[in-house]
Amino acid sequence: MLRTVILSIFLASFLDGCELLKKDITETEAITIDFIVADAIKDPDELREFVDLVSPIVSARSEEVALKGYDKFLHLYRAGLAPDLTKVDIPAKESLLNFEIFGSPGITKQREDIQAAFSDMQLPEDLTKSNTLKPEEILSSVKTFLGKEKVKDGVFIYSKEGGSSAIEGIPVVSNLDSLKGLIVDKYLQNKLKKFLVIYKIPVEDTPAEKVAELPSVSTSGENAILKESLLKIAAGTDPAERRALAEELFQNAFTEQFYVKMHRESVDAEPELWDYNDGKNYLLRRLTSEESIKDIQIIKVERSGENGKISHLQLVEIHHN
Amino acid sequence: MYKGIATFVFLLISVSGFSQNVPFSKEQQDKFTRQAKDYLQDFVRTVILLSDPKKSCDATCQEYRIQGTEDHFIKGAKIQTISLNNKNPRSWPVSQYLRTVVNNYKNRYRLVIVKFNNIVIDSDKLQPIGNNMYKMKGSLTQEFCVKNAQDFAKESNTTNVESFTICEETQKEFEVIIKKQLSASLGERWVVLLGDVNAKTIKNLKGEK
DSSP states (O other), X not given: OHHXXXXXXXXXXXXXXXXXXXXXXXXXXXXXXXXXEOSOOOOGGGGHHHHHHHSOBOOGGGTTEEEEOOXXXXXXXXXXXXXXXXXXXXXXXXXXXXXXXXXXXXXXXXXXXXXXXXXXXXXXXXXXXXXXXXXXXXXXHHHHHHHHHTOOSSEEEEOTTOOOSEETTEEEEOOHHHHHHHHHHXXXXXXXXXXXXXXXXXXXXXXXXXXXXXXXXXOOHHHHHHHHHHXXXXXXXXXXXXXXXXXXXXXXXXXXXXXXXXXXXXXXXXXXXXXXXXXHHIIIIIHHHOOOEEEEEEEEEEEOTTTOOEEEEEEEEEEOO | OHHHHHHHHHHHXXXXXXXXXXXOOHHHHHHHHHHHHHHHHHHHHHHHHHHOTTSOOOHHHHHHHHHHHHTTBOTTOEEEEOOSSOOSXXXXXHHHIIIIIXXXXXXXXXXXXXXXXXXXXXXXXXXXXXXXXXXXXXXXXXXXXXXXXXXXXXXXXXXXXXXXXXXXXXXXXXXXXXXXXXXXXXXXXXEEEEEEEEEEEEEEOTTOO
């Protein structure tokens, strides 16, 4: 009798465990993402990335929660026309409302519905007008806006051209996947739920230094997030903080013993400087003590079949000197 | 008679052929050479990091850096130092050199410039030195220019040779070891390690002109 009870409990736990393993991400956490547009937008397709960003963001790092920033509107502010920013909201089509009435389907379906709800967007006139303010005036008006709105954290500049790593202390992100990764990070670290993305802000006229002779580099979302995390460690100024970040990254993203092959500058021109199975030491020893890394290119990532953590990483360190 | 000479020539060719018979392609040898050069430059960057008082590298960071650099050298490798005042070279184990000699620079100097120039490795003369181990020899010129507090206060931004307290150039020779390593997870592979770095000659760059 007792054996039957124990067996039943075991079976129930086992099945419950299987259910957890099979569970698709259905839980979403509402966040808000507003946008400041600092120059004219001529093609509505440019806004597709905004829609992508407000659609549920799923990341291995956010585990079972997807961050959803969508609303019945895309919330934008136009800078560059007057010292005060102009609020411009773009409504979603009715299908989004239907989606809300009929409840939450899976994340993939939600993403599709949101993309559809914002398809064929008509650009409001304020978004298409050319700037009347000078670049420094635009920057100043945006700063004033941030001050008034009391937004300090969760602000990012999205510039596909790259250039500086930060403007007025606001991080510049050149890749949409990296931006998603940073939003997930902020949510996970500080439970931050309000974000502001500044688009088309005048950036310095110094293009990012070109990395030549690199093989095709994967730019998938997870890799972009990994790259941002590695760069955050490499660019830190406080050694203890860098080590804490490295330790955290190791715990969250890597298998206990992972393999790292690291090249300097270019895999074509230079051999590997690190080619060992002690990837933890790479993260903790080298990445936290290097001072001249300006970029990291991820060449290859392999994940463990057991837990999805990274078991193999191949990368290139790009240095200032 | 002719048969004897032919046998001798054949044996000579065979012996010289065997001595050059290394299990590496030209590409592999080039790769080893570049890797050794990279390790040397990485070594210099460690020296700079440890000797610059302005660098934000705490004790743990320095220790990590030392251990990382030490890993690029074969166990027991030594670094030889020589100075203008004492031309008898002194040898230090790599970690001791970094922990004492280099680490002490930041207490003595306000500015330390160290460069490895003209790194040349003779990859054509790869010598077997034991079971699954080969050695290459190389040379480099080390530039070492420092300013003490007094000279730094006088001319902090100038990099004119005469503005330095000490500015010297040392000719060094080093060894590169190529060793077969067996790892349970990575299998059998050849790894490059730096060997002894010996100081040969030193000259004062100040007052040269």
